[in-house]
Amino acid sequence: MRARSLTLIAALLLSGCAVSTSTTPAAVREAPPTEVGHGAASPAAQPALVSSAKGMVSAADPRAAAAGAEMLRQGGSAADAALATLLALTVVEPQSSGIGGGGFLVYDDGDGSPETYDGRETAPAAANETWFFVNGKPLDFPEVIPGGRSVGVPGNVRLMALAHRNQGRLAWAKLFEPAIRLARDGFAVTPRFREMLANNKETAGYTATGRALLYQADGTPKPVGTIIRNPELASFLEQLARKGPDHFYSGQNAAAIASAVSTARTNPAPMTVGDVIAYEAKQRPPVCGEYRGHRICGMGPPSSGGTTVFAILKQLERFPLGQLGPASPQSWHLIADSMRLAFADRNRYLADPDFISVPTTGLFDAGYLAQRSALISPDRALASAEAGTPPGAPRLAEGLTPEVISTSHFVAVDQWGEVASLTSTIESSFGSGLMVNGYYLNNELTDFSLVPNVDSVWVANRVQAGKRPRSSMAPTIVYGPEGKVRLAVGAAGGPTIIAQVAKAIIAMVDWNMTAQQALAAPVIYAPGDTVFLERGTALEAMAPALRAYGHKVGLRAPSFKANAIERVDGRWVGAADPRSEGAAVSE
Template sequence: MNRFAARCRLSSAVLALCAGLSLPVASMAQTVTAAPPAQPLVRYDIGDSIFTPVWAGRGMVSSEHRLATQVGVDILKKGGNAVDAAVAVGFALAVVLPNAGNIGGGGFMVVHDAASGKDVAIDFREMAPAKAGRDMYLDGQGKVVAERSLYTHLAVGIPGTVAGLAHAQAKYGKLTLADVIAPAIRLAEEGFEVSPQLAGLLEVEKDHLAKWDATRAIFFKGDQPLRAGDMLVNKDLAESLKQIAANGPKAFYEGTIATRIAEEMGRHGGLITTDDLKAYKVVEREPVAGSYRGYTVKSMPPPSSGGTHIIQMLNVLERFPLKDMGSDSARTIHVMAETMKLAYADRSEYLGDPDFTKVPVKGLTSRGYAEELAKKIDPEKATPASGIKPGKPQPYESDQTTHFSVADDQGNVVATTYTLNLNFGSGIVAAGTGILLNNEMDDFSAKPGVPNAFGLVGGDANAIQPYKRPLSSMSPTIVLKDGKPWLITGSPGGSRIITTTMETIIDHIDFGMNPAESAASPRVHHQWTPDELRVEKGLSPDTVTLLQQMGHKVVVKPTMGRTQTIQVLPTGLYGYSDPRNPDGATAGY
C-alpha cells in the first residue's frame, strides 16, 4: 500500500475523494466564500495534488468549528485585521466548542505584524494560585492522589484567556473588544445545534460533568447529556461575555465574574481567590526562532515546551535527507522517532516557567547541540528509552486543546492555541457565569518522575509554585520564507502537539505537500516514555514490519492532532481544517 492509498483510510470524506467522487464542500468540513478571481489563477499544481486545499484571495480562517470560522471571516470582511478575527474566533469557540474553546482556561498566541515585520509571542497561560504548593496532590504517604489534579476545584489554575485575548485586541487589533465579542454573545444567547461530534464527547464525559449542578444545567436535558440536534443555549455565558464586552478584562478579573469564580472555589475547597484573579498578568515574549532548510520557524517559547523542541528536532532532522528517504518510509519514521525521544527526554529535565527556573533554550535549540544529538542516532536500530537520558545543552548556551490560524490581506497572521486541558477541563462551571473552568494544574509535575494525564514525566523545573505557569506542549507556529509568512499552523493533542506540528512543517518543506495533503497524512509520535512508537491506522503494514525489525515497539492508537493550517503563496491563501475533526472548517474570502 502506498502512502496516498493509506491516507484514503482516514475519513469517509477523504475516502470519497480518493475514489474520485464529488462531494459538497460542506461534507468535508471545509468551506470557502471567495469572489471569482479577476484573472485565471495558477493553483497548487492541481495535477500533482492528491487533495485540494481551500483557496481564498484576501483573508482566511481555519478553526475547529465552522461557526467560529465564519465569525472570523465576517470580522475580516468588516475591516478587521487578523488579530481582530483571531480574538473573535477565540471568544466564539468558548461558546461552540465547550470541550476545548474557553474563557476559563489559557493559552498562547504568536502574531506576525506586517507593518513592523515584528513577531511576538503572547503568553496567557494559566497560573497557580497563591496558596498552591508542590505537594498539594500528595497524600500522607507521599503518593499522588488519583484525579485530585483533574476533576476537583484544586485542579483549576487562574484563567488567562480573557486577559490574553483582550491584550492582543487592544495592542494589535483595529476594532473594539465589543465588536469582536458580539458574535459570541449572539451564539451563546440564541444557541446552536449540537453536532454528533460534541454529543459524543458529552456522552463520554457525562460522569464528570454530571457532578456539578451548574454544569448539568447547561449540558444536560433531564438526567442525560444533550444529543445531536439539540440546541445548546448558555444564557449565563452570554451575560458574562456582555460584561467583558462592556468593561474589558476587569469584568472577569475584578468584577462580578471574579467574585462568582472565587465563591465557587470557596464552596468546594478550591484555592483561587479574588486576589489571585486580580494578580493575573499577560506576558509578551520573544518567539523562539530557528531555521530549517532555508525557512525561518517562529514558535512559542517557555513556558511552552513546543517551540523549543520543534526547533531542536528540526535542527537534528536537517542532517538527514528526508526528501530522498520519502514520506512515511520506515527510514524517515525511524530517524524522526529517535529524534523525538531525545527531545522529550530533555523536556522532562529542563523545561518549565522561565520566570521561575532557568531554561537553556539557546542550548537546546543550538546547531552544535543538534550535531551531538544526531550522532546518537543509529540509522538502522532503535535505541531503547532506558538508554536515553536528558542531554547537556548548557554548554551550547550563548486534548483537549484547540488551535486556530488566521491570515488577512495586509500580511498579518496569527497562530493561537488555547485550552482547558482535558475535554471540558475540570468539568466545573462556576455557578452564575456559564464558564467552564480548566484543570491545567495537572500540567505541573505533581511529583518528580510521576506521569501526568498525557504520560509526560517532569521534574523540579515544573514543580508547583504560587503564580507559576505550568509547562505546556501548545505550539502555535509561523514559518517564514524570505521574511514573510509562508505557513501558519498548530494543533491540539496534549503531548502529541509538538510532534504533530513538526510533522506538518516537514510535510510542507521536505515533501512538498499542501495543507490538505499534510492534514490527511498518517502521524507518528514518540515521547521517550512510555517507550512506544505510536502510529495512526493507515501506515503501510510493510513499514510497520520494518520499524519493528529496527527495534521499535509500534502501537496503533487513536488519531493524533487536529491541525488548522494556512499556507501563503503568491497565488493566494491555501488552507485546510484537519479531517480528524468533522466540525472543523476553513473559510476565506
C-alpha cells in the same frame, strides 16, 4: 498546486487521506467525524479547500471560524479574527477551550518579525510543591482533575486584551458579537460534541448548571441537532464586551471563580479574589531557528512546543528525508528517534522561565543539536533516549507530568498580510467541571509535575505559587526561504501537539505536501521508549519494519486535531484536520 510524486499519492491513499481541490467560499463537510481521540474521519469527510486573496480563518469548529471571518469582513485584523474565534469556541466547543482557560499566540504583523503572547494560567498564591499530595503522597492523576485543586487563574481574557491593544483594529465589543449570538440564540449539538458529552459526564455534568445545559432529564446527552442556549454566558459576554477585560478579573466574576475553586465539592483548594486580580498576560521572546532554509518560529517557555518542535526538525536535517519520502519506514524511524531525544530534553528542562533557569538558548544551540543528532542511527533505534546537557542547563530531574488530550488551535490571516496562530485550552475535556457565569474553568494545574523532586533533585515543572505550568501547545509560523510567511499551523491533543506540528512541517518542507495533505498525513508519536503509530493508517502497516529497527511499537487511536493556513502563489489556502470538524472560512 505543486507537483506530487506517485510515491506520495500512494502513501496518502494508504492512509485514507483523500484531498479535494475545490475553492468554495467556505469549507463544507458531508458528515462530521467524532471528537479528537474518538475515531477517524472517512475520506468523504475531507474538507473542501478554501482559497482567498484577502483573509481567512481556520478553526476546529466552522461556526467559530465563521465568527473570525466576520471580523475580517468588517475590516478587522488577524488578531481581531483570532480573538473572536476564541470567544465563539467558548460557546460551541466548551470541552476544549474558552475564557475559563489560557493560551499562547504567535503573531506576525506583516513585517516578518513574530511576537508571542503568553496567556498561560497561574497557580494561586497558596500553592506549593506538595499541592497534589494527601497524607504525604501524591494523588493518582485521575483524582486531581475534577474540582478545585486543578484550577489555575484563567489567562485568555488578559491575553486577548494585550493582543487587542497591540494588534487590534476593531472595537473590543465588536469581537464579542458572534459569540453572544451563539450563546443567546443557540447552537446545534454535533455528533462529535454529543460523543464528548457521553464520554465525559463526570466533568461536563459536574455542576447542576452543566447538567441542565447539556443533558436530558434521564442523564443522557442532548441529541444531535438539539439547540443549546446558554443565556448565562450570553449575559456575561455582553457585560465583558461593554465593561472591558478588567470585568473578568474583578468584582462578581473574580469572586465567583475564587468561590467555585475554594468550595468545590471535590478537591477544594484556596484561591482568592486577589489571585484573580493579580493575573498578567505577558509578551515573551519568540523562539526561532532555521530548518532547510525555512525559519521556524514558535512559542518559548513556559510552552515546550517551540523548543521541542525545532529540536525534532533540526536533529533530522542531516538525513535525506525528502529522498526517502513518506512511504519509507526509515523516514518514520528517524523521526521517531529524533522525537524521543527532543522529548527527553523537554521533560527535564522546560518550565516557567520566571521561576526556572530554562536553557532555551542551549536547546537551540547548533552544536548541541548536532551532538544530539549524532546519536541517531539510520539503521538502528536508540536503546533508550535520555536528556542531554545543553549549554547553560541546571541540574534538574524529570517529574511525573501526565497530560490529557484536548485543546483547540486556530489560525487567522488578514488583507494586510498579518498572521495569527493561537492555541487555547482548558486542559481536559470540560476542564475541572466547575462552571462560572456559563463557562467552564480549566484544570490546567495538572500540567505541573505531581512530584516536586526525584532523589533530592528538584523538578523544573513542580508546583509553585504564581507559576505557570509547562505546556505542549505549539502555535507556529513557518517562513519560506524568501523570508515570507509560508505556513501558520498548530494542533490540539496534549503532548501529541508537538508530534502533529513537527510532522506537518516535515510533510510540507521535505515531502512537498500541501498544508491539507500534511495535516491529513498519519501521525507518529514517540514521547519515550515506545513509538505510537496512528491506528488504521499506512503507519500501522509499517509496524513490523519499525520493530525490525529495534523500536518498541504501540498503536493509538487518531486523537489529532490540527488547523493551518498556507500561502500559495499569492493566495491563502486553508487546511483543517479531516479527523475533526474543523473548517477554514474565507473573508
